[in-house]
Amino acid sequence: MKSHSSTLLAEVRSFRQNHPDVHYVDLIALDIPGHFYGKRYPMEMLEKVAAGSPLKLPQNAVLLGVQGGLFKIGDYCFNDGDPDANRRLVPGTLKPVNWESQPLGQMLITSDGTEAPIEFEPREVLAKVLERLQHQGIHPVVAFELEFYLFDKQLENGLPQFARDPLCGDADDQPNLHIERLSRFSDVLDDMAQTAKDQGIDITVITAEIGPGQFEINFGHCDDGLRAADWAALFCRSTRGVALNHGYRASFMAKPYLQFPGSGMHVHVSLYDAAGNNLLAAHQQQPLRHAVAGCLELLPHCMPIFSPNHNAFRRLGGTVNAATRASWGFEDRDACVRIPESDPRNLRIEHRLASADANPYLVLAAILVGLEHGLEAKREPIAPLNEDRNSGTDFPVEMLDAVRAMQQQPILRDKLGAEFVEVYCENKRQDHLAFQQEIHAREYRWFL
Template sequence: MDDVCSDLVAEVRAFRQRFPDVRYVDLISLDIPGHFYGKRYPIDMLEKVAAGSALKLPQNCVLLGTQGGLFKIGDYCFNDGDPDAPRRLVPGTLKLVNWEKQPLGQMLITSSGTEKPIVFEPREVLAQVLERLGRKGIFPVVAFELEFYLFDRQLRDGLPQFARDPLTDDADDQPNMHIERLTRFAPVLDEMVETARAQGIDATVITAELGPGQFEINFGHLDDGLRAADWAALFCRSTRGVAMKHNYRASFMAKPYLQHPGSGMHVHVSLYDEAGNNLLAANGQHALRHAVAGCLEVLPHCMPIFAPNHNAMRRLSGTVNVATRASWGFEDRDACLRVPESDAKNLRIEHRLASADANPYLVLAAILVGLEQGVEAGREPIAALNEDRSSGVDFPLEMLEAVRSMESHAQLREGLGAEFVNVYCENKRQDHLAFLQDISAREYRWYL
């Protein structure tokens, strides 16, 4: 038994000793739309997998559409026999699920690091980008911030309802950032944070956001990009579960209300060398400007990643603190790329464009490709918003146009992998077309 297997077996055995009532463990991985798929394993079988027994799932699970259906993408799904592909356990991710009625465990799995990785698996895409940067002596430090809404658990006529204030039993329909809202919703918010920390996630600052029932959670900075994206993915899962326990519905939907702010995924990224020097601060921050230029050049071609569905495109409609063009600025929340005030050691870029329901592995991978290409090309960016409020580059705001822009971009195909770009763009095209196959009540009112 090699060292990795020995460590995994020890992890499983320690978990069983600590939680003897747990009989099953959910083995989970994120698909292209950002949903978890997997299998529920008896915990004694998990120990065998940890010791080296084969773990396989259908390769095409990764290709599921938003509603779980399969699309014909090249030879995948319908002409390939739906083959199995090997997965492995991700060390350090076996944790207790405490929002279910019965004791349960969960653990991340991935094809990354197996003898035959799935090139379009989101975690593998990010792993390849990070590995390439490491070979170049570039080591990112990353922190995610996620916004989400709380709704009443029950929909009304299919529509979300404002969350009920637990102290007054009134609808929380006042959009504000008052600290008192954190007190009023403390029972559910506190359990969300405690549950996240039990999952190994360094959840830190909680903010009451502008929308009614809207909040933001920040995570600690990590020098492991894969783990940072794991945190973001797992937080979404645990937050939904905890909300249900408290008779709420938690959602990371990008734009649930037209009249209120949408929910975003903000990503802070610094780049360091092997000695721990901040590369962005080098040469009087020239590298920072080059990295910004690279991100802005790639950004218009990454819109299917940053705004992965029809509703996410709605969020980019000129509401407060959401950019409608590719832009940057110092301490400017209207910019796609904000450079927060900091010392040279902590100089970083905050990428603010992605929606909260975007796939965190792919969002980070796309950001890093932009930074990588910018640092290497050494070009100057467009004017910062601090210098010119009209500065910016247009990006697509319609999915089919965005897909065409992404699939034809040579640098992105090189940076993320051509096969991934092909598969991802076709998945988004088919998902969007499937979404349009419905006649709404408004359509009848307008055209009947």
């Protein structure tokens, strides 16, 4: 612990020396809906925390709904006295924030690794899954891909407007994959990429996607699952900030336009042993088939994680590469679980179902649990789409059905934690019911 504190202290002191104009640092963590919460600390106080002073925030901050409200979940929030819970600084995440008007820093915090971790904190849920896999000699390598839309900074009657093409000033309202769109929006995209790199994120490929103003940015493959999920979370935060500085609004909303493709979170996962051998490629790729079967078996029960809100369910069965059933295939982007062409060393799955606004810690945890279950159960998967275009199993396409399916799944309760499953499902149920407590204009037009 002393060595750990000395490392953190050295990190903080080095940051202060390199950034003397930064006087405050945002200490941030991701809540259940995937929003950052935290506190802004003076640099002097951060140095004391790094040296070993306690860092406490309300435990129930993790339970916030999409709009920031608290729901009664068991005894949490209203019958527990709203207790504080210990957090710790995540080493290596203290970075400058260059999209704010004033010099600022940010650093991730978490309850995992403390004496009493919060069982339903997303990062802690993933940390427990990774620790269990490590004890089994399984070491995941992970790469996220995130799609997002750029909109005009100003909404019109609350509705998003197409991003303006910087070259001609017209709305970028034509869906296409043209490379020229990367050039036309290069100022904001280059700034997004450089800002992400400044946060320590390994940015690789940038793609103009099919939707108007839609892009995808890929991250490098990472042998630390927690860090890979950290990258995805931090990228969303920095990208929104950079976009505003360029006169745009960046959104990871799953389905902002009904007529255009939604935005997904694609996750590449390969599994290695301690010697660096690809476990999925062994025995003529039989473990790969088992892992796929496990993913598909649990996928219908993980839908509240992969589609975490009402809008995310709109993306399913959409115009392009959005599955309507739990399926798999080789080099098939219509499948939930795609097997990209690769050599045995890099054999992996690409999980394509999650929406871009899903919680990256929980998405990765759910995928890894599916892989783990498959390797344990050793079942054969259903036919791939390459052999049968109608292959697949149904999954819930409405939130309340999805919550019930997740809440009753014993494997998820065991491997993700029963307390987490109960808290998460109740959070999603109440958020969904709260969303429905408004009568929209169309309802009056149809039924008044």
